[in-house]
Amino acid sequence: MGLKENVEAIKQELSTEEQFLESVIKAEGFFKKYKKLLIALGTLLVVGFLAYAAMEYIKNRDLQQANQALALLQSNPEDQAALDTLKSKKPELYELYIFSQAVKSSDVAKLQKVEKELKDPVLKDLATFQSAALSQDSEGLQGYAEKQGAMLREVSILDDAFLLFEEGKNKEAREMLKQIPVTSSLYQVVQNFMHYQK
Template sequence: MGLKENIQVVKQEISTEEQFLEGMIKGERFFKKNKNYIFSALALIVLGAGGYSINSIMIDQKLKASNEAYAIFLKDANNLAALETLKDKNPKLYMMFLFEEALKKGDVEALKKVALSQEDAIVSDLATYQLSQMDGNTTAQGALLSGMVFLHEGYALLKENKVDEARLKFAQIDVNSPLKQIAKNLEHYQGLK
């Protein structure tokens, strides 16, 4: 019996080695057959990682330069070079700065420039709203703050006891707007305390 068991053990070892060699041969065949694809995939991964790194570095440098320009401009408002750098490196921050300055000075032309800007939709919408409030012309509405304009108009109508007209303004506020509940409350109480 010892001899049979030894033969079985040897057969199992040979079988295991055959399977290992067979797996190696299959792996080698697969690699030879697909080595161009494998190398291409590796090259794309390396190039993608390199491109991502370079892009991140460029964005960081741009951000750093715009922040430095903004800090310089805040210290010295007459530094036009810093303002140009800010305009080139970070147009959104530049528009925000123009908006802030236009509000401080009441500059309608600068507000119009910011309102027409495509750089930042929120700042543009805020500028449009501010223009409509300055002019008393509430027909100029931004996409984001239109509910606020309708709420403001409706409240002004409630103050004048024009309840039906105020309800029409409140009805124009989007159903999903957080201002809708305020409009419902004003409509219910008709602006009275």
């Protein structure tokens, strides 16, 4: 029985080695058959990784340069080189900066100029409202309030009503204030206007 078991063990070992050799030969055949494709795929993966790393590096460098430019502009708002750097490296931050400077200056002409330059819809909307509010332009405020998607619609109505109260047009102002819904966070202000402007 010992000899029979040994023969079986040797057969099984040879069978395992044959299977291993067979799989190595198949793998070698597969590699030879698809050698160019596998090398191209490997090269593509390496190039893709390097391109991604380069893009991340450039993105981080631009962000650092934009932050440095913004820091310079905060200390010296007239620094044109820093403004140009900010505009080229981070256009969104540049738009926010010029908008904030225009609002800070309370200069209607500057705000209208910036409004035309803005591409960001939120900032453009805010600039439109701010321009009409600063110039106390009743038509501009009404136009803004009627505009689809105006973010500060209710504030615009409130500003316009205030201007009408100032002109002594109390009835028109009250009618305008009725456009602000009861659910609005400004409704208490509307009630105060109705109470004090009789």
